[in-house]
Amino acid sequence: MSHAKVKDLRIMLVEDHTLTRDEVRAVIERQPDMTVVAESRTGEDALDKAREIRPEIIVMDILLPGMNGISTTRKILAEQPDVKILALSNHSGNSLIQAVLDADALGYVRKNKAFTELVPALRSVASGEQYISDGSSDQKS
Numbered sequence: 582m583s584h585a586k587v588k589d590l591r592i593m594l595v596e597d598h599t600l601t602r603d604e605v606r607a608v609i610e611r612q613p614d615m616t617v618v619a620e621s622r623t624g625e626d627a628l629d630k631a632r633e634i635r636p637e638i639i640v641m642d643i644l645l646p647g648m649n650g651i652s653t654t655r656k657i658l659a660e661q662p663d664v665k666i667l668a669l670s671n672h673s674g675n676s677l678i679q680a681v682l683d684a685d686a687l688g689y690v691r692k693n694k695a696f697t698e699l700v701p702a703l704r705s706v707a708s709g710e711q712y713i714s715d716g717s718s719d720q721k722s
Contacts, residue, residue, distance in 0.1 A: 590707050593619040593636035595627040595653065596669065597645050601692060605640060605669070608699050615703065624648030624656075631657045636664065638706060640699075641686065643670040643677065654684040665706045669695065678713060688712035 592609055594617055596602040602620055609615045619634045621627040624645050631639065639657065643650040654666050666686040670677065673691055681689050687706040690698050691714045698714055705712040 589614055589616040590638060590703065591616055591618045591634075591636045592703065593617070593621065593627070593630060593634060593639045595621045595624070595639060595645065595650065596642040597622045598642075601642075605695060605699065608696060609640075609703070612700060612703075615700075622646075624650065624653030627653050628656055628660075631661060631664065635661065638665045638667060638703060640667050640669050640703075643668055643672065643681065651680055651684045654681070654686050658685050665709070667702055667706045667712070669699075673714075682711075690714045 592615055594602050594605055596605060606617045609617055618636055619630045621630050625647055627639070641650045641654055645653065650668060654668070657664060658666065667688040667690060668681040668686045669690050669692055671692045678689050688702050688711060690702045694714050702712040
């Protein structure tokens with residue numbers, strides 16, 4: 582063996598739509614150095630799983646049933662300041678992005694850009710760099 586195995590990034594998905602969660606997991610699991618270690622459908626469940634599993638990165642949907650993704654982000658980071666959170670949303674606009682960043686998420690990816698931007702965003706966030714999705718401020722493409 583010529584190469585030492587690089588440690589996998591342990592990622593938790595928080596997304597209430599099954600199809601979207603499955604698609605995001607498929608994109609992540611195509612990467613040899615990334616593993617989805619947990620999935621949640623609600624903010625409350627995400628809090629419990631984050632405490633138990635202690636993932637390195639959480640991909641967090643903003644609009645969740647019950648506690649939304651921004652509140653969930655704040656609560657998780659209050660308990661686990663080292664976890665990195667990447668927000669995921671269909672919605673865009675400067676006020677939403679600002680709310681995500683104010684909650685101390687490190688990045689934001691639009692769901693319609695997940696196939697092309699999710700992996701680079703996860704790599705940026707993993708290294709402590711902020712990532713904001715291309716065209717996130719309601720620009721038409």
